[in-house]
Amino acid sequence: MANPGKLIYSGFTLSVHGVLEDNEIDSIREFIDEHKRSIYDAGKLVLDFSDSPGIESVAAAVLYGSCKRFICAGVKVRRNGASAVIEKLFETLAKFDSMPDPQKKRLSIRDYFENIGENVYELGKTLYALGHFFGETIYAFTGMLLHPLKVRWAMVFYYMEESGYKAIPIIAVLTWLLGVVLGYQAGFQMREFGAETFMPAMIGYMVTWEIGPMLTAVLVAGRSGSAYAAEIGTMQVREEVDALRVMGFDVFSYLVTPKMIALLCVMPFLVLLANFAGVFGGLLAGSLFLNLPASTFISQLGKALIPLDVLWGMLKSLIYAVIIANTGSFMGMRVRGGASAVGKATTAAVVLSIFMVIIADALLSLVFVHIRPGLSM
Amino acid sequence: MFSEVKKDDMTALKVINLSKTYRESTGEVHALGPVSFEMETGEFLCFLGPTGCGKTTLLRTIAGLEKPDTGKVIIPSRSGGEEPVIGYVFQQGALFPWMSIFANLEFPLKAKKIVKDSRREKVESMLEMMGLSSFASSYPHQLSGGMQQRAALARSLVMEPDLLLMDEPFSSLDTRTSQKLQENLRDLLKKASTTVLFVTHNIEEAVYLAGEIIVLGHRPGRIVRRETIDLSDPRSRVSESFTEYLVSLRKTFESLVSD
Numbered sequence: 239m240a241n242p243g244k245l246i247y248s249g250f251t252l253s254v255h256g257v258l259e260d261n262e263i264d265s266i267r268e269f270i271d272e273h274k275r276s277i278y279d280a281g282k283l284v285l286d287f288s289d290s291p292g293i294e295s296v297a298a299a300v301l302y303g304s305c306k307r308f309i310c311a312g313v314k315v316r317r318n319g320a321s322a323v324i325e326k327l328f329e330t331l332a333k334f335d336s337m338p339d340p341q342k343k344r345l346s347i348r349d350y351f352e353n354i355g356e357n358v359y360e361l362g363k364t365l366y367a368l369g370h371f372f373g374e375t376i377y378a379f380t381g382m383l384l385h386p387l388k389v390r391w392a393m394v395f396y397y398m399e400e401s402g403y404k405a406i407p408i409i410a411v412l413t414w415l416l417g418v419v420l421g422y423q424a425g426f427q428m429r430e431f432g433a434e435t436f437m438p439a440m441i442g443y444m445v446t447w448e449i450g451p452m453l454t455a456v457l458v459a460g461r462s463g464s465a466y467a468a469e470i471g472t473m474q475v476r477e478e479v480d481a482l483r484v485m486g487f488d489v490f491s492y493l494v495t496p497k498m499i500a501l502l503c504v505m506p507f508l509v510l511l512a513n514f515a516g517v518f519g520g521l522l523a524g525s526l527f528l529n530l531p532a533s534t535f536i537s538q539l540g541k542a543l544i545p546l547d548v549l550w551g552m553l554k555s556l557i558y559a560v561i562i563a564n565t566g567s568f569m570g571m572r573v574r575g576g577a578s579a580v581g582k583a584t585t586a587a588v589v590l591s592i593f594m595v596i597i598a599d600a601l602l603s604l605v606f607v608h609i610r611p612g613l614s615m
Numbered sequence: 616m617f618s619e620v621k622k623d624d625m626t627a628l629k630v631i632n633l634s635k636t637y638r639e640s641t642g643e644v645h646a647l648g649p650v651s652f653e654m655e656t657g658e659f660l661c662f663l664g665p666t667g668c669g670k671t672t673l674l675r676t677i678a679g680l681e682k683p684d685t686g687k688v689i690i691p692s693r694s695g696g697e698e699p700v701i702g703y704v705f706q707q708g709a710l711f712p713w714m715s716i717f718a719n720l721e722f723p724l725k726a727k728k729i730v731k732d733s734r735r736e737k738v739e740s741m742l743e744m745m746g747l748s749s750f751a752s753s754y755p756h757q758l759s760g761g762m763q764q765r766a767a768l769a770r771s772l773v774m775e776p777d778l779l780l781m782d783e784p785f786s787s788l789d790t791r792t793s794q795k796l797q798e799n800l801r802d803l804l805k806k807a808s809t810t811v812l813f814v815t816h817n818i819e820e821a822v823y824l825a826g827e828i829i830v831l832g833h834r835p836g837r838i839v840r841r842e843t844i845d846l847s848d849p850r851s852r853v854s855e856s857f858t859e860y861l862v863s864l865r866k867t868f869e870s871l872v873s874d
Contacts, residue, residue: 476707476709477705477706477707477709478709478711480675480678480680480703480705480709481703481705481709481711483679483680484678484679484680484701484702484703485722485723485726485774486698486723486726486727487726
């Protein structure tokens, strides 16, 4: 301790002797640090200024700050024998302390609403820009349908391999596992009522209507939507997108539509694969855990499903393909700044793609209820 | 934005009252202008200004990559096409990493729908002129920074642009390489008589390269000084007149920074 004798701590009293000066703040802090454990344990602290004629302002502020921390931790702090000057100084400090900090002012209700409004406005602007982007891509796409030779087929095949062929293992394994789990859990519940023979129908509907298309879309959004955003985002950062524009290329035809065409080609088949894997998982669960022979499973499934069930999932996947390719590319195109912006764009691309896929799925379900025989109430 | 000007007119670029404000969620940034100037065919104009004064915004707006808030840009097409051909050399080169140097140079010619034989001929002669013939099959990452910028310049020149825009193309290179490329650029442009709008914050680079220098003030970028550089070729960096220009422009520049 730098100033022996000026501060003495005994019992729960901290006695101050003589004038505490501003240049002693380090030793004051050190002293308090040394005794803080005992002060916390005692639960109370008396600052005794009987032997102190005064205290300089910065030293007072340091002492006041320490006392405040003790008070926050539940220690009762009081002053004893302080002269009028010291008392006034501490009162002034307390007065300033209680004044609101303009930087950290509490948000009023008005501010909350303003923030909400601003966020909604920003979201609206993003969705508007995304809608515009969709329009541009569809325009470029229809132009390409009229001139198929203009399509960069090499890139389409590359993306078909990256987003389709390479996604086969993960989609097959995950939907198969989900089929097993759902088949077992649903069958187990149904067996309570002797209704396990309805499990194949249930798995069939669940997988072909929802799980197959949805899980495929989520996985493709995670694998490829993020990759598209990262690829275009990096090109944007390296000014390659601008270079393309200056050379007179239409960036939508060049960068976005090949990705969309590739996804449109592969998604329905990925969904078909997911359906097979999911149903096979259910079949396995039935024969392994529920004594439901494969032949019964297949015949029950055949009675329940109609071709439209499978076809509908495949058709839905075309819409998901447009959403994923466009959202990924859109987020990539919006990248401004450096590498960190690319990371944010990939995350945003996945989140927004999945969000939009689920919204689209909900809307399509409403349509499906009306077109599938036996579903409308 | 672009419109036709009579073919016998020597005007290569006309910028009238151009201004640009970026609207971000954090607020508005008035980046440029209003700025007006003209360039004649074959002229080398250099925009000199401190970092963040709107030089890049000016180039991007002229290239059509940004929409201006006010004003317009007129670039007459001399090649006979509807749209003028603009070359743009970016700060980082922006070569396509998945293409060889040859393919990079050939790429813009494909956009102009030039037939294959003619394309190859143009690219080969450009590679030879730039001393890049032995790197034709290399990929950009296999080249040094200086070589990459040289290839980027070649890619812009092979299009035979009506206007070549260069955005601090040598700023990321070491001094020696940068000076070497500046010398190459002067030699090359003497032969090609291309109209060049060059942007830099390096006073020496500007004095060495330009026929005319426009100094842009702090954001929002506005023209504060226009200076014709009357130096004979070959330009020497140690000549008295070169140093006089350098000192005079440095004074203008320093007054901008201290403002």
